[in-house]
Amino acid sequence: MNAPSSRGVVWLGSPAFPDAAREALKDTRLRANLKRATSTIRDKRLAVASELDDWEALRDAAAAIKKCTARHLDHYLVELEASVTAAGGTVHWACDAAEANRIVTELVRATGESEVVKIKSMATQEIGLNEHLAEAGITAYETDLAELIVQLGDDRPSHILVPAIHRNRTEVRDLFAAEMGHWGQPAPEGLTDEPADLAEAARRHLREKFLTAKVAVSGANFAVADTGTVVVVESEGNGRMCLTLPDTLITVMGIEKVVPTWSDLEVFLQLLPRSSTGERMNPYTSTWTGTTEGDGPSAFHLVLLDNGRTDTLADTVGRQVLGCIRCSACLNVCPVFERTGGHAYGSVYPGPIGAVLTPQLIGVENAATLPFASTLCGACYDACPVKINIPEVLAHLRAEAVEAKNGHTxxxxxxxxxxxxxxxxxxxxxxxxxxxxxxxxxxxxxxxxxxxxxxxxxxxxxxxxxxxxxxxxxxxxxxxxxxxxxxx
Amino acid sequence: MRIALFITCFNDTMFPGTGRAVVSVLERLGHTVEFPQEQTCCGQMHFNTGYRPDAVPLVARFARTFAGYDAVVTPSASCAGMARENHPLLAADYGHAQLQQQVADVVPRVHEFTEFLTDVLGVTDVGASFPHRVSYHPTCHSLRGLRLGDRPLELLRAVKGIDLVDLPDADSCCGFGGTFAVKNADTSAAMLADKADGVLSTRAEVLCAADNSCLMHIGGGLSRRGSSVRAMHLAEILAATEGGTP
Structure with missing residues (x-):
């Protein structure tokens, strides 16, 4: 297994979970922000999930598709590479974070640009791409509103879907007023903490970036193997700007994101928005297939990222975690996450899914307290749209964590x-x-x-x-x- | 029907009254209960803390001790869940074919107490009387593990004189989680504080549940806050009659 350093910053090296949690629990404002935010999303999710008579059948179908695709992952990835290539894109294979960062950096350098706009992406967070690009003299601008808040605050994401969930709107107003000017268009004088005013300030700030950027970097929610279509699901439309305006588009995608066909994709497009934002349908679903002359970027690169996923696939119990579609439903229902927030997990993947994903990506001995950061209450399993049995994997990883210590405790x-x-x-x-x-x-x-x-x-x-x-x-x-x- | 009581090591040591209550209810319903003395523990603590090989002898002992009974009844949702879900898994991973067979034979006959009353005996009114204000906490293993649903509430609603009040945020975990309460004591305490607030808001005299471990946790928090609310296994409510508790 590779050393954690070559796996990027999945693991951010914070204290062990119990200690980090103890500190986080002292922050009463954080707890109030989290309680309000998670309970709102929780109620919305329950309401829209209960609207569908076939919700349980959809969950079963999603789990079956993910399981079957993972079993034949080698086949579908090669099929995806062929489809993307035939459609005018270029596919790159990265075995770990270091290789993925190197590939993306070289691709940006080849364009002669020193700035990129970014679409919210967990894969690029996982590999620490922004930091790597900065070392190479390339500035990456986050364009997702919450990621922008995190970036302006020189902060860390604390939630998969809502990375700035630990901030309330007054804190966001103060950040915008103090920091936007350092990155580009400053916030207007006398900015209030009204959501509409904050959104307008972000819109003006980001619009400048969209209109000047020549290179965009994205992640991917799904990629369809038989057509080579890549899919990004988002709420704000800022992703759509990044996907359409620049000349060059570079997408970093975990290898587990591939689905065989569009009819498989259909299942996930019903489950994902309902599970994540509690919406029947998300406002923007962008799909693209290679390149099209005169329409969108003229160059498209797809970087397929392993970074511990093949090792995870080899674990017969732990592999189900690769089915995760990053909806965050498990975070929002988790009583531990609700109290500690995401930073305590020391990973870009916090909450229940982080507690089972992070140790598998970087080796359980390197994140040994995470599988124990749960009461095994099972709320995550009930909420998961792809039926990942998180308590089962937690208990399994606990056994591995104990075994790694050879009984000498x-x-x-x-x-x-x-x-x-x-x-x-x-x-x-x-x-x-x-x-x-x-x-x-x-x-x-x-x-x-x-x-x-x-x-x-x-x-x-x-x-x-x-x-x-x-x-x-x-x-x-x-x-x-x-x-x-x-x-x- | 040969009924064996699996008391669980925790109840055996800390809450023998719960075991006496189970025996009392089942005998009142006309059944004979046996207590196989060779029984000890289901191995849940070892399993959930990551010490699987240490749990295997306990799995074997459980299967051996309870072989031959028509029903194994236990006043613990989490121990019933451990036997049903994880004993087959441990037998498959660490045991020989004979153990796997013994486990497969016994596991379908393991019943949590309220489930046994409603599903196997088909009873909801056990002839209890308990004229007190009571709230019910569905423990995680009752709710999401065994999916007991409304079974415990149906039994409680049939109790004469009971004033049953809803617990706010009933389905959220109390923060116990076995060794979690020791390894992550601060997070556990934060969850407990919210659960205790919920209990106090009901103005109930008694909080009941199907697991004494969670009850000891919540009751311990309430006691530290100087509250007089009593945490009580629901079997003890079902055992109470107009003559008082047994």
Missing amino acids: AEALAMRAAGKVLDSPRLLAAAQKAASLGGRALARRGTIGRLPGPMHGWSDTRDTPAPPAESFRTWWRKNRENKEGEQS
Whole structure:
């Protein structure tokens, strides 16, 4: 497996999840912003999903298409390459982030340009493309409103669909007023925090970029193998500007985004907007097939990115995660994400899907706390439009994280000891007796309060009832065994 | 019908009253309950924390202990879910053919207590009386694991004198998650605080659920806040009669 560094910035190197979460939880404004935003999207999603009688059938179909395509991924990728090439595009293969960044940088250099406009894309976030381009003297301008907010704030995205979900509109107003002028058209004097005013300021700022840019970089939501058509789904229309106005279009796409045919695509175009923004249909769906003379970019490059995906495909339980269509429904329903926000996950992929995707892309030993960043409550699995069993993969990755440590931890020793006790009714009864005596000695008026050591995290905010004087098995032996004996 | 009680190691140690309540309800309905003494634990803690090989002897013990019973009834949605979903998986990954067969035989006969009452015995009114204001928290394993749906509520609605009130944001997790509450204690506490707020807003005297682990978590948070709300397994409500709790 490649070293994480060649895999780009999937993993942003923040503290372990429990520590990052503890810091994030102190930010009461962040929690208020998140609670408001996630509960709004959650309600909208439920409303539009429940409108469709065949919602469950659509989810089953989506899961089946993704599973079947992944099984024959080699075939469909070669088919996609042939279709794109036949339509006038050029296909490049990148095994990791470093190679993808190198390819894109060389393609931009070949145009002689030093600026690119960008469409919101997780794949380019994953490989750290903007940072890489900056080192090569190329400025990348984010044109998605939320990505623009993140870029102006020299910030990190905290949500897949709504990267600036951790910001409220007053913070956005302050950012626009302070930073827009450094990147191009400044914000108007006296900018208010009314959404319409903020959108107008962004529109003016971005319009200048759209009209001057010669090169655009995008991601892709889907690519249809048999026709070579690439698909971008968005809300603002800024993506459409990038896809149509520049001369050169470079698309970076994870290899798992391919679907065999347009009839497969149809399933996902119903599921994605309902699951992500809670809309029946997203405002802009752009599709293009290679190049067309006199219409849109005259050069089109498709960079197919592996970056850990083939390794993921080799894991029979973990591979289902490659079905993800980046809708963010799992983030919006996750009780952990709602409290900690996305930054605590230390990855461009936060939330439940990030907790199962990041460790697989960079190796579970490099993100060992992420599979444990969940109560396994299952809300994510219920919300997932492609039925990825996230709790199942979390539990699977926990086992891999434990295995990676070879049993040389205090926890592993404790678990082994507990296993021995629990495999013997006699030892269990003895342990129950000890727990009862010890617990009752610690208790006052029937409850145990704050405790030192490893239990302080638990006992800081929770009382624990004192164990009863006798266990159930002791009670049964004293009161029922004879009776049962008489019956048999 | 030979009915075995699987008490679970946690209830056995901490909440024996729940086991006595299950026995009391089933006997009141005319059934005999056996308690195989060789039983211990379903292995959920080991499985969910990543220690799968350590759970395998517990899976084997479970299959061995409960072989031959028509029904294995347990007052824990999460332990029932562990047996049904993950015992076959562990047997397949780590066990031999004989263990796989034993597990396959026992698993379909494992029932969570409310599911056993409604689906197997076909009962919703168990003759209970509990004149108190009660709210029900559907635990994640009841709601999204076993899909118990309204079964527990149907049983509670039939209880004489009960004043059942809805819990706001009932379907959100209380933040327990087993070792999550220790490994991610701060996040867990933030979730618990919201759940406890919801419980207090109902002005219920009693909070009930189908898992004592979640109840101990929520009850522990309520107790620390000085609340007098009592966390109580719903089996203990179903066991209560006009003569009082058993």
